Amino acid sequence: xxxxxxxxxxxxxxxxxxxxxxxxxxxxxxxxxxxxxxxxxxxxxxxxxxxxxxxxxxxxxxxxxxxxxxxxxxxxxxxxxxxxxxxxxxxxxxxxxxxxxxxxxxxxxxxxxxxxxxxxxxxxxxxxxxxxxxxxxxxxxxxxxxxxxxxxxxxxxxxxxxxxxxxxxxxxxxxxxxxxxxxxxxxxxxxxxxxxxxxxxxxxxxxxxxxxxxxxxxxxxxxxxxxxxxxxxxxxxxxxxxx
Amino acid sequence: xxxxxxxxxxxxxxxxxxxxxxxxxxxxxxxxxxxxxxxxxxxxxxxxxxxxxxxxxxxxxxxxxxxxxxxxxxxxxxxxxxxxxxxxxxxxxxxxxxxxxxxxxxxxxxxxxxxxxxxxxxxxxxxxxxxxxxxxxxxxxxxxxxxxxxxxxxxxxxxxxxxxxxxxxxxxxxxxxxxxxxxxxxxxxxxxxxxxxxxxxxxxxxxxxxxxxxxxxxxxxxxxxxxxxxxxxxxxxxxxxxx
Numbered sequence: 035x036x037x038x039x040x041x042x043x044x045x046x047x048x049x050x051x052x053x054x055x056x057x058x059x060x061x062x063x064x065x066x067x068x069x070x071x072x073x074x075x076x077x078x079x080x081x082x083x084x085x086x087x088x089x090x091x092x093x094x095x096x097x098x099x100x101x102x103x104x105x106x107x108x109x110x111x112x113x114x115x116x117x118x119x120x121x122x123x124x125x126x127x128x129x130x131x132x133x134x135x136x137x138x139x140x141x142x143x144x145x146x147x148x149x150x151x152x153x154x155x156x157x158x159x160x161x162x163x164x165x166x167x168x169x170x171x172x173x174x175x176x177x178x179x180x181x182x183x184x185x186x187x188x189x190x191x192x193x194x195x196x197x198x199x200x201x202x203x204x205x206x207x208x209x210x211x212x213x214x215x216x217x218x219x220x221x222x223x224x225x226x227x228x229x230x231x232x233x234x235x236x237x238x239x240x241x242x243x244x245x246x247x248x249x250x251x252x253x254x255x256x257x258x259x260x261x262x263x264x265x266x267x268x269x270x271x272x273x274x275x276x277x
Numbered sequence: 278x279x280x281x282x283x284x285x286x287x288x289x290x291x292x293x294x295x296x297x298x299x300x301x302x303x304x305x306x307x308x309x310x311x312x313x314x315x316x317x318x319x320x321x322x323x324x325x326x327x328x329x330x331x332x333x334x335x336x337x338x339x340x341x342x343x344x345x346x347x348x349x350x351x352x353x354x355x356x357x358x359x360x361x362x363x364x365x366x367x368x369x370x371x372x373x374x375x376x377x378x379x380x381x382x383x384x385x386x387x388x389x390x391x392x393x394x395x396x397x398x399x400x401x402x403x404x405x406x407x408x409x410x411x412x413x414x415x416x417x418x419x420x421x422x423x424x425x426x427x428x429x430x431x432x433x434x435x436x437x438x439x440x441x442x443x444x445x446x447x448x449x450x451x452x453x454x455x456x457x458x459x460x461x462x463x464x465x466x467x468x469x470x471x472x473x474x475x476x477x478x479x480x481x482x483x484x485x486x487x488x489x490x491x492x493x494x495x496x497x498x499x500x501x502x503x504x505x506x507x508x509x510x511x512x513x514x515x516x517x518x519x520x
Binding site for chain 1: 288289292334337338355357360361362455456457458459460461462463464465466468469482483484507510511512513514515516517518
């Protein structure tokens with residue numbers, strides 16, 4: 035608790051409750067139901083508004099989960115997605131979790147100037163845009179948009195199964211070799227559309243990953259924008275002196 | 278704007294305003310003052326509450342910045358911190374920004390069981406804890422806590438300058454070789470104390486990086502917890518097939 039206390043010594047009441055709820059979470063263990071709001075008010079002798087603020091921060095941080103109509107429960111640990119040249123599929127399978135995808139958009143669209151520069155094509159050239167909701171077991175955890183130069187992958191839409199791994203398809207069916215990628219990670223808020231598709235509260239901080247990947251020729255072949263629930267996922271990376 | 282619209286077609290009013298303010302931001306350019314709330318209400322013909330929600334999301338996302346007493350301004354791009362075996366200092370200097378640090382805590386404390394396991398020492402063994410506010414040019418952007426096994430670095434406190442780079446000190450004065458590290462990145466909310474030290478709003482999503490680094494012997498020598506303002510910083514990494 036000490037680590038959360040401002041130097042001037044005044045502890046916000048909701049934060050004191052939050053620390054006590056964290057202790058309760060540790061006691062209860064994953065999957066257990068949290069006592070009701072009313073019970074927490076009685077237990078900590080605070081108002082409903084105070085309990086609500088403490089609980090909703092813990093929900094935003096992924097320590098608690100709300101299930102519609104059935105209450106609030108102790109959440110499991112966050113999923114870990116490696117920042118490495120592995121696909122979403124491989125990353126989750128390494129943790130014993132079954133990945134799933136729901137196709138939202140599959141279209142050809144003209145590249146805007148920014149995308150064209152990144153893929154080294156001309157503005158207006160057609161790109162394939164694949165947008166999918168990402169699931170971990172049954173749960174929706176993210177939304178991914180991939181953009182590929184259409185001229186480079188003319189047979190993609192004939193061989194690609196939107197429910198399967200795009201990377202496996204590129205590698206195994208189209209002979210693509212992943213030679214490198216650049217990734218950028220930041221935290222953002224979801225747009226209303228994204229929140230609806232992923233099934234989250236728009237106030238929930240999300241992790242956004244931008245990736246540009248290239249082949250042995252050094253020419254970028256895809257741009258990816260992956261948005262993940264910040265309460266359900268973290269990224270890991272292993273560093274070596276040459277990386 | 279289309280990308281933000283829910284499939285069911287209803288656009289939240291604040292979101293429509295947010296998209297228009299984004300266009301305005303692009304027109305105005307970095308550093309320019311945003312029109313007042315009242316002017317924005319008139320321009321978009323919406324209530325003050327609606328303008329406020331749009332503007333405060335753009336502030337949380339780092340597109341706008343509030344300056345106490347002087348208004349709201351168009352923010353510059355986020356700083357980029359490489360996820361690589363470089364220090365905060367090197368990462369910023371590569372972008373032409375002068376890093377700074379303010380010492381908050383410098384203490385010996387006994388290792389709790391989790392920290393002891395990570396550093397492969399016994400619970401209760403002394404660790405050096407260095408906590409510093411991180412600055413980029415004059416601005417506070419993060420808070421970093423480093424824990425090192427005291428027995429391994431008996432002369433650290435004699436040679437370490439709390440205003441300088443810890444990594445440079447470890448490498449150049451104590452002969453430490455960085456052979457590898459594991460990092461985990463997630464998004465969290467700041468505690469009240471952290472928000473106060475960094476000078477942020479506690480609702481601001483933060484990027485939290487955990488790092489454990491080891492030497493050529495494979496034994497971890499430090500654990501680091503770095504908390505960065507999510508509106509001011511992003512992480513990048515370059516991937517290769519072997520990483």
